[in-house]
Amino acid sequence: MATGRHCSWESDEETGGRILKLSQARGGKKDKRRPKASETNFAESEDASDEDIVNFYDTVNWDEFVLVDEYSEEKAANGELVSIGERLRSKEAHMDEDSASESSKPGSDNESKSMDSVPEEDMDVSHPLSPKPVDDVDEEDVDEHHVEAVEDPDIDVSAWEIYGVHAELLRALKHLGFSVPTEIQSKTLPQALSGRDIIGAAETGSGKTLAFGIPMLQHVAKQHGKWVAPAGLVLTPTRELAIQVKDHLKAMSRFARARVVAIVGGMSQPKQERLLNSQPDIIVATPGRLWDLVSTNDAYLNQLRAIRFLAIDEADRMLEPGHFKELKFIFKAINEATLQPREGKRQTFVFSATLLKDMQINARRPSQKMLKQNQGKPKPGSMEDLIERVNFQDSKPAYVDVTQPDATARTLVEARIDCLANEKDAYLYYFLVRYPGRTLVFVNSIDSIRRMLPMLRLLKVNVFGLHAQMEQRQRLKNVDRFRDTENAVLVASDVAARGLDIPNVDYVIHYQLPRSGDLYVHRSGRTARACQEGLAIMMVSPEERKLYYKMCEMLDKDISQFPVDLDLIGKLRPRVDLARDIDLKEHRMNKTSHERNWFKKNAEELDIELDSDFLSSSDDEHGGKAPQSEKNQKLLVQSLKARLGQMLGQKVMGRGISARYLSSGIISGLAERLTDTANTNPVIPTLLKESALETAKAKAGGKRRK
């Protein structure tokens, strides 16, 4: 590698687009050359240090610089693409205004918030490719005068007034269009606003965030800008959830102007330290990153010890390995005698969708042996253990349980599809084609995601991936794209199962059965949110049947079969088989060429001469010639892709999903249907567009829980 800065494009497996890998050898000379637009991107290399990135930013002419990858092209088509320079200037103006208004806050430390103290590396959050900004000085911040000038929509929020909700929060509720509280909110708020600790459980998507968020924001609103310490700490199990909760609370504090920050792993640590230094009112954090920062800095620790509100969101997930250790440290640290005096006691909220159910199950189970082993203490890592460690200051925390017996949302319709394990791809593709909609597909392993993404892309499905091994930036970007794209598909591991609030997810498909009833509830809860209807479908192979029956028993429910059209699946299957075949061949080719390049590169570095047989088959990347067999393979793949393209271009003439569309084997009004593109399925023009939800409801005979 050269001694200076090195920028190179690499293809991105997840997106099919490109990312820039940026690196600089330590002590390398500063390259004053202006990079060409095609050489630059904000997506900094994983291993590029903050310093490297700051140096890199110095060299870029932002006015000339617009991003050139696929996603930006989409934005450009909508006229949304602007030069980065323009964005930076608008952000700068924003920050100036922000710091001016901040200086009126008593006790504010302007230095820590001034433009000078915000290194340019922070600016990456405002570029058009980045996910929703995660800092506290992002573009969503609205200046006070502007905010006050906003006209309030004509929405009646008087239903909230009986709880004494602050006028500034009532205004935000108007703007959010939340005219009445949800059940968990109406049952929690009177107790929480009167100072009680709460253990709460409510179905997924029922509005738990504001149930614990409003009491915190209410406290901040009453402080009128006086800052002594953060008012609240919200702990969540995943980064995405933390950012989502932060966004939600921020939207709610639009007029109360609370400073809400997210402290999560996968983001620049110095930046997150600056966020903690910025006098936040509410910190939303994942335990790991928070503990990293807090355990090495007493100032942060003292901030936490002074909080007035602690909320544990998705508490049951916090018990899983990987979260609980840091959570225990945080509890211990903040429960120690506070150095910074707190005005009044701390209130604690513990929330989940399945919490009480778990607690009841656990409460029933502790055997004498177990109790003996633990000397009367709760089992380490259990919910009781968490509850004990959190150290409620209320002698009797209030229990608020508004879950259904099976804990799923009332508006959720459930169905199952029985099929062989190796047929699942064909059935899934059939479903996606037959019922276009925003669809979240859950699988049990990252390998399944890696296998399914390229196959579905070859089938021209608008698909994104989400799993824990993806870079954080990519994870957020994919969630944003899924949220912003009509009829998109997100293939996800259980990292997305809990808490992710993506509006309007039409369908959740359990491609593989979840490993527990709780996970089923959480996964399914990504649809049917905020009182809307949604459909969850389990794909059950014969091997999974035992587990399926166990789950039905545990959840105490029968799940009806979802009707499928076997004739159509038969017609779509050759496309899926071909896409799988192409992907397999491409994968093998890439593997062979990667291995050969690896040998060659290492041999060059070690100055070893490779066998002439080996050299004759050296890859063309290094000027050599690829072997004939490999060239043939490439040609074969190209021709298979052309064949698949042809297949995908053809319409499928199905017989229809039910007798409703058939009369004596002849489709009535076929000619009209074939020309009525607005109402017919784009791939199967003999069928009318239909919602899978309605189909499932019709099949279940309209039987719904009350």
Ligand SMILES: Nc1ncnc2c1ncn2[C@@H]1O[C@H](COP(=O)(O)OP(=O)(O)OP(=O)(O)O)[C@@H](O)[C@H]1O
């Ligand atoms: N009072 C309300 N009226 C209408 N919509 C609401 C109300 N309160 C919250 N919402 C909306 O409902 C959705 C779900 O809220 P939230 O994410 O808080 O649910 P949750 O119970 O935390 O779900 P999960 O258990 O899956 O995390 C959000 O989009 C939120 O904006």
